[in-house]
Amino acid sequence: MKELSRKVKDIKPSGIRKFFDLANTMEGVISLGVGEPDFNTPWHICENAIYSMSQGKTHYTANRGLLELRQEICKFHKTRYNQNYDPETETLVTVGGSEAIDIAFRALLNPGDEVIMLDPNYVAYAPAVELADGKCVMIQLKEENDFKLLPEDLKNAITDKTKALMINFPSNPTGGVMTYEDYEKLVPIIKESGIYVISDEIYAELSFDQEFASLAQFEEIRDQVIVINGFSKAFAMTGWRLGYVLSNKEISAQMTKIHQYIIMSAPTAAQYAGLEALRNGIDDVLVMKNDYLNRRNLLVNRLNRMGLKTNMPHGTFYVFPNIQITGLSSDEFCEKLLEEEKVACVPGTAFGESGEGFIRISYAYSLDHIKEACDRIEHFISSRIK
Known part of the structure; x- marks a missing residue:
C-alpha cells in the first residue's frame, strides 16, 4: 500500500x-x-x-447556521462582552470550537507563515497550524507573571513571517486571564504589525474574579481579531458539538467556504438547543459557575497547604500546580500518582514544553471527588517532599 500522510503521522x-x-x-x-x-x-x-425535531426541523440549515441563532449570538456578544458583529456576514456556526480553530488557520495561512503560540497552551492549536502548513513560534508564559502575555514578549516574537497570534484567555490549562488593561498594552503592537489574532474565548463565561475582557473590544484592531466561542463549557453542552466564529466579513467568507465543503452546516437540533441556551440559559450558567468557584477555592487551598505551589486561576475550571518540589517530572508524577493512588491528572508537558514541572487538574467534578482526590494526592506527595 502507498504511504500515508507524513504530516499527519508526525503529529x-x-x-x-x-x-x-x-x-x-x-x-x-x-x-x-x-x-x-x-x-x-x-x-x-x-x-x-x-421540540424542534418534533416539528420536522431535521433538515440542513443555511451553511452559516440558523439566522435566528446567529442574531442571538451577536446580541449576546454585544450585551455581555461589548463585541459588535453582523449576524449575516460576520458570524459562522461551527461543529464545536474545534472546527472553528481548524478553519481559521486554514483560511489565514500560506505555507511557511508563522503563528505565535503561548506555551503552555491547549493541545489542539499547534497541530491545527501544522496541518495548515504553518509554523509555530512559542512564547513561554511564566508562573510569576500569572501566565499572562506580556507586551515585550509579543513584540520580540513578531517577525516579517508572522501571520497570526493564537490566544486563549481564560486559559486552558493555566486558568490565567488577561484584563482590559493587559490587552490595552498589546493593541499598539498588534495594530502596527498588522497580524491577525485568533482569540479562543470558550471560557469567557467562566471568569471568576474580574470582568471578562477581549481584544475584539478594541475598535482599532477589531478587523484583525477572530473570536472563537461555543456552548460546550459554559452551558454544559460538550456532546452537542456547537461552536461559532466571529470575524470581519472577508475572513468570515473564506472560512464559510471551507465549512461549506467539509461540514455543510452544524447539526440542526444542536442549533435550536443553542438558541434556547442563549435566550434562557444564563441563570443555569451562574449556578454552575458558583459551584465551580467553591470547588476552585477548596482545591487551590488544599494544594498549597500540602506544599504544591498553585496560582489562583481566575477563570476556567482548571488549576495548574507546580510539582517541582517532588523531584518528579510531570509525566513521572502523573504516572506514579495514577499507579499508586488511582488519581488521574494531565502532565503539564501535554500543553507544551513550558508545562514541565506542572500538572493540570480539572475541577469540573463534584466536591466529594475533589476532596477524596486531594487526600490521595497529599498521601502521594507526603513521602516525596523533603
Missing part, C-alpha cells in the same frame, strides 16, 4: 487522552483529567432541541 496523539484512556482501564480511579462539566445540559435546552 503526536493528545496527551490528555492518553491518561484518560489509561484511567478507564483501572478500577476505582478518580479522574481529574478531562475538561468536561460534570453537569448535564439543562433540561429546557434539551427540550427545545427535542
